[in-house]
Amino acid sequence: MDSVKAPPGWKPEAPVVRHMPVTLLRLPRTAITRARFPAIDFHVHTRAMKTQDAYEKAVKLMDAIGMGAFVNLNGGTGAELDAVLKAGEPYKDRIANFITFSSAGINEPGWSAKFAAEMERAFKAGAFGMKVSKALGLSAKNPDGTFIQADDPRLDPVWAMAAKYDRPIMIHLGDSIGRFYPISPKNERYEAGLWHRPGDTSGNYYNNGSPSFEEIDRARENMHRKHPKTRFVNAHLAMLYYDAEKLAAFLDTYPNADVEISATVQDLGRAPRLWREFIIKYQDRVLMGSDGSPDRGIDDFWTPHWRYLETYDEYFEHPAQIRTEGGSPGHGRWNISGIGLPDAVLRKVYYQNALRHLPSLRASIEKQLAGR
Ligand SMILES: [Zn+2]
Structure with missing residues (x-):
């Protein structure tokens, strides 16, 4: 990577996998299972949302954990998407299926119009919005081997189509900043990368010809600037959850940018006062997200999210999706503390901000509120 320099002394070192110590602190815990x-x-x-059974299971999960609805980002395109939308029709008050962006064929002439037409077809058929994955920016390439970024002019008709139908673009660009630093036990993302497996450098972008964090970020900003009428929900707090000042500047500059908190709670929860203040200040711009999957059944993945947002509980396990061999959480070898958001802010983060993007869920959420 070119412009972010690793702190001095960061050379690859012999890896060590340690166990995560179990705390002996006795701490009060809020009894919490549902949002x-x-x-x-x-x-x-x-990827399961093609059968009635999958929808029934997902609704059961949501009812158990107090979730009102979720966005399924893996709707796909074409016939796959059609199957998802068809099976999802009776459940569209709880599950919002998105078309999934694909850059396949982007280097062929006529791609932009073709893909924009597929979006239009998807929106008319009931897709609530579109998901874009980090492959845009980090793996999709031009014929000359350079990487395709989010401000590529071929994507302008794509972002414009979302504005035409007033549908949100849920966009994940870039990656955790630690993945742009050298692999080392000193790297906070060391365990998330599982780079201690011999020879495993997957998901690390340091010095291997990948675009820099800044290049991807610049493209994100250009895209927001070029398309003020398109509403973007930036996944993982736009990957700026390591720097509240940068994130504030981004939100201040681009009114068409919202952010969601999935896979950031492990970091936010280490600085609970700072981020509590931040989320209260930007309470109209922050959405709840988890990066979770109902395919795993009912587990304890969502509870730490509720605990983090709703309570002042201290030093509890964050919702890591990956556990290492040593049992430590892949998304960070530490515990987190809650931010006890006031109810009025909590309502915005939990559902009011999301309803701006998914207005057709309003009746369902209001009904659920009334039933509590
Ligand atoms: Zn995701």
């Missing part, structure tokens, strides 16, 4: 309000999880992955 206080029907939360809309704006960041859920499942």
